Amino acid sequence: MLVPMGRPKEFDPERAVAEAMEVFWTQGYGATSPQQLADRLRIGKGSLYNAFGGKRQLFDLALRHYLDLRVEGLAHWLEGTAPVKDRLREALLFLLSSDPDTLDRRGCLAINSAVELGRLDEAVATQVRGLFDRVEGVFASLVARGQREGDIRGDVDAKALASVLLNTATGLLVLSRLEPGPDRLTRVVDTTLALL
Amino acid sequence: MLVPMGRPKEFDPERAVAEAMEVFWTQGYGATSPQQLADRLRIGKGSLYNAFGGKRQLFDLALRHYLDLRVEGLAHWLEGTAPVKDRLREALLFLLSSDPDTLDRRGCLAINSAVELGRLDEAVATQVRGLFDRVEGVFASLVARGQREGDIRGDVDAKALASVLLNTATGLLVLSRLEPGPDRLTRVVDTTLALL
DNA sequence: CTTGTTCTTGACCTGCAGGTCAAGAACAGG
C-alpha cells in the first residue's frame, strides 16, 4: 500500500493545501468559491472534491497547515541569545510581515477565521484556541527568561505578561489590516516593550 | 414635505436599522441573507429594498449606527471623577459586555466587519479607522489626566500609551469571541493597567 | 372621489455557490 494502485495523482496534495491556505488567507473563507480554488490549485473542480472532500475539509487542512507553520516559527523564537526584549520585538514585527519593509495586511489566518467562523464553528474555534495557548506559553518562557536576566521587570507574573503579549499580538494583527502605514503599529510595539 | 405624501411607512426606519445592526453584529455580513433581515425587521423583502436600497446600503447604515452608539459611549468615559485607572478598567470591561457578569462573545461590529470586509471594501475600512482614531483620542485624554493626577506613570508619552490601550481593546474584543471564560480577559485587563 | 404619490408584499428572475457524476485516462498486478 506504500505505492497505492490506480492512477497516480497529478498534483502534490501538500502543495495544493499550501496554496489553498494562501487563498483563504487573502480572501477569507466565505469569499472563496470552489471554482476559484480549483483555478488556483491548477486542478479541475471534481478533482478537488475527489481529493479533499469539499471546500470545508480543504479549509480545515489549510488552517491546520497554517497552524503548523506558526508553531514551527515559535521554536525559532525561543532560540538565540540576544536580549529577550529585542527578540520579542522581532517576533511581533515578524507577525505583521515576513518582509520587514512592507506591511502584509492579510493579518493572521487563524484570527481572521476565528472572527469569521468562530461563533458557529466550534472546530475552528478549538484549533485557534490551541494556537493561542501555545503562543502564550512561548511568550511565558521568554518572559521568564527575561526576568531572570534582568531584562524584564520581575514584579509581575510571567504568565500574566504572556497573556498581555498574546493580546497585544492579536490586536496588532487586526489593526494591520486597517492601518494605512506602520507608524501606529510600531508605536504599539515599542511602547508595549517599554512597559515590560 | 415635512409630511411626505403617499402611503406612510408602517415601520420605523431607525428601529429597523438598529435591529439590522444586531443581526449583522451577531451573524456577520456575509452570513446574513436579505430574507433573514426581512424576517427580523418584520417587513417584506421588497419593502426592505424599497426603503434601504439593498443589503449593502442597509449594512452601511447599521455600521454607522453602531459607530454612533460607540462614540456616544465615549463621552461617558470622559466624565466622572473616579481614578483614571478605575475608569479605564470599567471602560475595557464594558467593551466586552454591557452586562458585567456575562461575556457577550459577539466582539465589536466594527472590528468584525473590518476583518471580514476591510481588505476589499475601503468604505468600511475608512469608517472603522475613524472610530479607532476617536477611541485613541479619548484614551489619550484620559491618560494625560491620569498622568497629571499621578495615577499613571509619566515617563511615557500619553499618545503612545493611548495607542497601546487601543490595541489592547482590539485584542480583547477578538479574544472574547474565542475564550471559554473571562479569566484570560480579566488577567489581560488587570495586568495592562498595572503596567501603566 | 379622483389623482398622484409612496409604501407593501410575495411571486418571480438571474446567477452562482457548492457539489455530484459519468466517461474516460493512467497506473499495478496478474
Next chain:
DNA sequence: CCTGTTCTTGACCTGCAGGTCAAGAACAAG
C-alpha cells in the same frame, strides 16, 4: 493485454442569495 483501482475533467444539478417588479393599499391634495 485484461482487470481492478484510482485520478481527471467538465457537464450537470439543486438551492439559495440578491434583487426586481407588478398589483394593490394607504395616504394628501384638489
